[in-house]
Amino acid sequence: MRDIVIVGAGMAGLGAAEALRAAGFDGTITLIGEEPHRPYSRPPLSKEVLTGKGSPLGVVLRDEPEFDALHLDLRTGVRAERLRPGGRAVDLSDGTSVTADGVIIATGAAARxxxxxxxxxxxxxxxxxxxxxxxxxxxxxxxxxxxxxxxxxxxxxxxxxxxxxxxxxxxxxxxxxxxxxxxxxxxxxxxxxxxxxxxxxxxxxxxxxxxxxxxxxxxxxxxxxxxxxxxxGLGVTMNTGWLAGSGVELDERLGGVRCDAYCATTVPGVYAVGDLASWPHPRYGGRIRLEHWTNAGEQAELAARNLLAGENGRRPYTPVPYFWSDQYGMKIQLLGRAAPAETVEFVHGSPEDRKFVAFFGDGGMLVGVLGLRSTPKVMRYRGLLEKPTTWDEALAAAGITAGA
Ligand SMILES: Cc1cc2nc3c(=O)[nH]c(=O)nc-3n(C[C@H](O)[C@H](O)[C@H](O)COP(=O)(O)OP(=O)(O)OC[C@H]3O[C@@H](n4cnc5c(N)ncnc54)[C@H](O)[C@@H]3O)c2cc1C
The missing domain is CATH 3.50.50.60 (FAD/NAD(P)-binding domain)
Known part of the structure; x- marks a missing residue:
């Protein structure tokens, strides 16, 4: 593999490029981004950028020396118009095309x-x-x-x-x-x-x-x-229009691109990552798709390594989903999923204190942990979601006797 094209220069696109280099790939990486900017961080856009409290550099993902060290062929302000059938070339809005031995789709989503x-x-x-x-x-x-x-x-x-x-x-x-x-x-x-x-x-x-x-x-x-x-803030639509006719199958139920457990699409040598990628997660009873910052980086890293590994050294993607939000100076953190849930239990603190950790259960199993102003406690329970944990085992880990 000599030429890899990454389409979409957000967190997932950049994460894929970094993972390719970290894995020793020294061929050409072309990173195509429709926006005029170098990859930047979206989470501060609704927080520090609006309040003016963060530094203007707060959205910069990598400083210049770090970014330049990746030796990317970065094309900003250019749209991918089409992935050719078979996935070996991408046609761009400036009239040029790039050929590829491997493609990583990271075009994310657009606001509705x-x-x-x-x-x-x-x-x-x-x-x-x-x-x-x-x-x-x-x-x-x-x-x-x-x-x-x-x-x-x-x-x-x-x-x-x-x-x-x-x-x-x-x-x-x-x-x-x-x-x-x-x-x-x-x-x-x-x-x-x-x-x-x-x-x-x-x-x-x-x-x-x-x-x-x-x-x-x-x-x-x-x-x-x-x-x-x-x-x-009415949700998003997936940036998949440019994939029409490519053979890359879309996910009709969840939106976005339908991947297998290794983040591979239905076209060999083409992977998809970040907000637009759905895949089967063994601990969530089917396919999921996550619009979370941490997922964009983690999934990109695994997909890039799988692309290089070929059929035999690939690993399935089985993360603990993680999301945070900052509101009124308070941090909300979610591990796993918090809806739908049959059971909700506030295991530390209380809603009245505006400081708590809540467990979410479904089918007798722990499926999620959410905390408000409780970072260390939330993170302590991450291990419970890395493997199947029954509701009673989860309560016991929090020091609560089931049924008490
Ligand atoms: C305002 C805001 C706040 C957020 N806050 C949080 C938070 O607090 N915590 C959290 O976990 N997550 C947060 N998120 C979500 C997080 O930012 C996303 O999950 C993450 O940005 C997804 O990265 P991505 O690379 O998959 O997609 P994107 O960030 O959408 O990047 C995709 C890039 O591809 C480009 N592109 C699209 N189509 C084409 C094309 N055809 N050709 C070339 N380029 C194309 C797009 O212009 C875009 O730059 C927030 C998102 C927003 C918008």
Whole structure:
């Protein structure tokens, strides 16, 4: 293998390039990124970049000497338009093509945009999006955040810390319905309310009004909120359009690219990693796909090594999923999964203290651990999720007698 093309210059793309070099690959690595920037870190975009509290370097993933030492053929501001059938060449938006002995797909996801072209209505996925939202936060007094997923929740917290009036609108009855059980979702709602956010649950945004710029947001309960700034956190769509006709199979249920246990796609020599890759995880009863920062790096590392290893030295990808979020100066951390769950138990602290560790169980097994302001305790339980652990064993590890 002499030429490897990585498409998508985010965390997963960069992680794959680093892993290839760390494994001793000294051929050509072409890294193609649609954005004009070198790979950067997205988590600060809804936190430090909006509050202005972090350094402007906070989004830089690798400093220049470290990045240059990878000796990549980096093409920024260029889109991959097509992966040719068989996966041995990628056609680019500048009219050129790159040939490849191996391809790593790392094109991630794009923010779902609300159906309006009024100015003042933003999404938050890229550095350019974050800079635009930051500028708007400096001039506006009220913001409507549509969608109380993690990104919406972080935008609400950042805007509050800058003193704006914040209205957080969520169609579901609790925030984060896809990610955490409602019993914990309710606690996270209270966090926003404690901090002065107006939270409207079970309410959808039905339209935007204004003359060129947004002036008002219409809601499904018949009311309207006057505002010049909206950030929509309505989830993402997968950047898979360029794979049409390539033979790379997509995952119709979870979205993204369908991989096997080794992160390989249905085209030999083509792997997929990061937000857009689904794969069968033996401890979660089927396929999963994770939109988590840590996963992007870990999956990229394993896939890169598997690509080099060929059929025989490959390892399956069986991580403990990990996600964190920072809101109102508090860290929320999740290991494993927290929804759906049959059983939820607060094993340390309590929701009232705004400091706790909760276990999530399903089918008699521990499936997730979530902590608020409890980093060392959460991390202590990681080992329980590296192997099958029954609910009773998990409670015992936390010093709780089952049924007591
Ligand atoms: C605002 C924000 C805050 C977040 N905060 C957290 C957090 O606190 N904790 C956490 O665990 N996770 C967080 N995440 C999620 C985390 O950032 C993602 O899981 C991670 O960025 C995924 O990396 P990726 O490389 O798979 O995809 P991406 O980061 O989406 O990178 C893909 C890159 O590919 C490019 N691309 C797409 N199509 C093409 C094409 N056809 N040709 C060339 N290039 C293309 C895109 O422009 C993009 O630059 C956050 C995400 C956002 C947006």
């Amino acid at each position: 945009r609300p159906d309006t072209d009024l100015a003042g209505v933003h999404v938050l996925r890229t550095l350019d999006d974050a800079r635009a939202v930051r500028a708007a936060l400096e001039t506006e007094e009220r913001i409507v955040v549509a969608g109380a997923g993690f990104i919406g929740a972080e935008v609400a917290a950042s805007a509050r810390s800058l003193g704006l009036d914040v209205v957080l609108v969520e169609a579901a009855p609790t925030p984060l319905t896809r990610v955490v059980d409602p019993r914990v979702g309710r606690v996270l709602t209270d966090l926003h309310r404690d901090n002065g956010v107006e939270v409207r649950l079970g309410t959808a945004v039905t339209g935007f009004e204004g003359d060129g710029r947004v002036e008002r947001v219409r809601l499904s309960d018949g009311t309207a909120v006057e505002t010049g700034l909206v950030v929509a």
